[in-house]
Amino acid sequence: MNKYPPKKLIKDIDSTDVQNFKLSFNSSTNVLSEGDEGYEKSIIRWADNAIKKAGIVVQATCLDDIVKTVKFASKNHLDFAVSCGGHSSSGTSSSEGGVVLDMRKLNKVRVDVEKKLIYAQGGALFGDVDNEAWKYGLATVGGIVDHTGIGGLTLGGGFGHLTGRHGLTIDNVVGATIVTADGEVKELSESKNKDLFWAIRGCGANFGVVYEFIYKAHEQKEVFAGVIAYPAEKLDTIIEAINIWLKNRRSENEGMAVVISRSPPENKVFNHVIYDIFFFFFFFKKKKNFFFFLLL
């Protein structure tokens, strides 16, 4: 049976190789090491516990940067992580001493209005996708907030406000361009590289670096959306109101996700913010529904 060689860190390999690797990029691509301007910012993640001191951070600006970085990491058996929106709280988009491929500069989104398709580069946030699609009255299934990366959210399955109507985010992926561990660029769809296309829609983030996703776009009308937070003592009233709203709901264009968080009483002192409130994310077709809940 083949055994994988142990993973190495940047400090374990020849510094001339590292230097040559850095010099192989053009000036628009930053390759950062500790001490370089922008390095500390590049390793920030949504969760503090996910911040790790990368050996090197490549801020890719084109497909070739991804290919080059993947090949370099593979050839040298380096610890390797891909980062998009940086929202993984388990630290899967960070590396302690290895290579981080930072996709955030690859965030272009374009819409084919006629075919109702959204082409989004693998470093975009869902806010980038929403903003571009909305210009044409379109939307796809993204997350509930706009600052999660499309990379991690899509490869993790993805659910959001439109899931009830259009399924998970992966149900709306119709194609992708991916760089596999050997540095090959592959187009994926129902007719090209079908097995890999199947894998990226539900098997996680380990099949390669996604350079671009193609999503189905759906017509989307304006809705009243947002978050309302209530003090805990309002819980019974709100549940009652939600039941009334559900019973009378005439449109599948309305939905909500209710988040109720209650920690053990002994933690109340530390968690008083989430202990004493609960909240829901909503989107309503009718303005009056919004005011109904707002005034409770």
Ligand SMILES: Cc1cc2nc3c(=O)[nH]c(=O)nc-3n(C[C@H](O)[C@H](O)[C@H](O)COP(=O)(O)OP(=O)(O)OC[C@H]3O[C@@H](n4cnc5c(N)ncnc54)[C@H](O)[C@@H]3O)c2cc1C
């Ligand atoms: C505040 C908050 C709100 C959230 N809301 C929702 C929600 O409404 N719906 C939902 O489904 N999830 C939600 N999540 C979960 C979120 O989708 C996951 O944490 C997801 O992994 C974040 O993706 P990211 O690109 O921001 O994270 P990152 O930390 O950058 O990446 C996460 C994982 O994906 C990999 N990855 C990222 N981009 C690529 C790429 N282009 N190619 C290959 N691999 C890549 C990374 O290597 C890593 O393993 C939420 C998380 C937070 C913190």
